[in-house]
Amino acid sequence: PGPNAATISLIKGFEGFVASPAPDPIGLPTVGFGHLCQSKGCAEVPFSFPLSQATASQLLTNDLGQFVTCVNSAVSNSVTLNDNQVGALVSFSFNLGCGTLKSSTLLKRLNNGEDPNTVAAAEIPKFDLAGGKVLAGLVKRRAAEVTLFQTPSQVKAHPC
Template sequence: MRFVTSAIALLASTQLASGYTIKADGVNCRSGPGTSYSVVRSYNSGNDVTLSCQTSGETIKGDSLWDKTQHGCYVADYYVQTGTSGYVAKKCGSTGGGGSTGGGSSSGYCKSVNAASLNLIKEFEGFVKSPAPDPIGLPTVGYGHLCQTKGCKEVKYKFPLTQATAEALLKDDIPKYTCLGKYLNGKVKLNDYQWGALVSWVFNVGCGNAKSSNLVKRLNAGENPNTVIAGELPKWNKAGGRVLSGLTRRRNAEVKLAKTPSSKQAYPSCK
């Protein structure tokens, strides 16, 4: 079976895969293979796309494959009628187009956060049992889960959520906000409290903003993590162009969390 699969992959790599149809309305095409990446454009049911390559990414409806279209953005393969759940085009680069900076890092960094960090996220996101707009009008549910479909149909837990199922949903979401590990150069050393504070920040501002941030640049330049965190996080206290007291309190809490002493490493490897 391995040889057959390799042969198919080799054949696919020699040409673009074209003529595939989008099978739902309002399908987002993103800058990387996951819902934490920014939306570049949207497709509607019946739109045709050409696939330049495919890569693995965030799992959507049980499918972790993502398709890079002729517009240079990524669509979850679940929404594309390729006729198979396997590859029909060549594989994208090892980063899947999400792009690591500063030379990349070990894949051993933590994909989760410690209890104190999880509780901080829960406290500031707040518990929402059924989908509802957040302070800037974005539909969310649970502890800060941003709905990707109408009515948050992608959530596998029954509404109204309980606090237990909301926490389970949060734990499902956390790994995609550990994207910070792809942007650091591997020489940065972070303990579990520093890591948790930064994941909380990324959970709030998104992977794209984190990737281009001065915080990442300073960490990769070798500055002391707590100095960088204390200097940079408080700047991220605006939403919709205005300062929010809740964000100011959250940034202060994240800085305080990061200063908690710990010998447990979370980056570049999870120990």
């Protein structure tokens, strides 16, 4: 399954909506809700610019699939996570890249069987740098990801 509504809302809130390709705070070209352009002018985007909110939402949904796959393949099947916990990790990975999750102490500790909520609170906030500088927006985003991660849910999302 794809990310839950709380995850989509968190990502949209922090990424913001950009109708036409423009540089993000560290100069990377993005469009929609945080789509990182892969080619000049975001030629890979299957929608015309300026994007509408609806097409930007569809682009985000398309983009998030690879990060759901990333989280589910990186987190050991011995670790049970609910939809909010997976969603927080999807947001984290979408923002920082799958490689960052895979090489993190966050993942190591989760896969070692430590309490997920304790690990999230200790590890997620460490990732607040962009271009070598602490960004207030990233501090807030990491705090929101911890809050989402620690929000109870009966919906099991991993292993799927």
